[in-house]
Amino acid sequence: MFGHAGSTQMGPKAVSLETAGGKLPVELQEAAFGVGAGAGQTETICLRGPRGTGQALAPVDMVKKLVMAQKRGETRALCLGVAMVVCAVITYYILCTTMLPLYQRSVWTQESTCHLIETDIRHQEELEGRKVSPYPCLWVNVSAVGKWAVLYHTEDTRSLNQQCSYIPDSLDNYQMARADVEKVRANFHKHQVFYCFSTTQENETSVLYQRLYGPQTLLFSLFWPTFLLTGGLLVIAMVKLNRSLSILAAQR
Template sequence: MGKKLVMAQKRGETRALCLGVAMVVCAVIAYYILGTTLLPLYQKSVWTQESMCYLIEAKIWDQEELEGRKVAQYPCLWVNVSTVGRWAVLYHTEDTWDQNQQCSYIPGSLDNYQLARASAEKVRGRFQEHRAFRCFAAPRENETRVLYRRLYGPQTLLFSLFWPTFLLTGGLLVIAMVKFNQSLSILAAQK
């Protein structure tokens, strides 16, 4: 009976040790992926200066001419603000400017024109209701763009690092508990 108990304990310890090592390996892989994808975007982000923006104008362009170019087939919300002593165009996130430089906000659902128009109207109504709001500007003086929300800010980085850190801590704790249990078993066997 004693031999079966010892064998069962060894199997359980081996499984727990494998679980702990697997958790640590998964955490290291997650850190590597975050370090190669999210961290460079966070470091490249120049939108570090938080300031107050004051609404000057918010309008929706629908397939009309804009500076000699045709606006896209979806409703395009354009917001002009005053911040840090200058006028600037507000963009929803860093990716909005990359998608279309003429739009401050691009609706999420572009398949249905009516839903996209209603979404743009809703956002425009919020801006007109709250004319002063927080925004993010680049510290450069000649920058004419500001962001409403940063995609790659410190909160995003901390939130992304929470689960890998939790996984790493849990894995190390499981390994430490197995090793501690093994050392206690050795001490008990010696007595």
């Protein structure tokens, strides 16, 4: 059908459209875009590719469907990126209002070496300033930074009860709580020299065995929102880049 190399003359105003196998006369151009069709009708033709390949070019309707599908995919990817950024911002806000103040108020920032002085198992009936059922707790005295001090498990242990260095988890079961305290006491007597966290304040007579709101915990908490924020920005940037490349390719 497109065997002639030159264009077919249709008069002084004949226009031809280049195809993969030759030039398309103006009548077929009109038929391809529905110009010569009847009222309310649209004709769509399938143009054949280079001679000898036996392949056919996609019709106009198929191209439009592909473009619409691509736009929907870009919109969904853009929504995903924005959602990831919003979730990261919300997580940053929660961390800045909860964990960051606790980290800033923690004064036990100096790592020291503690030497065990004595341990004692006490029975307490107070927890967070209120009366509770009797439970056993461990009291530990140590020597740190050249002075006597009371060892607390974490910052929360000191706020729960200043008379206990270690408070077991299972307070409802007295026997299990007693066994837990005995096990911790045996570990202290086995390792009488260990690392602890002290403060530079001279009037502070307490040290911590473990920092609950230390820099490692803070960095670990900030990892996931940072990962979400970075991933969301990358998704948005890739969608914008894809749109820019599509516009440049269409202009050529």
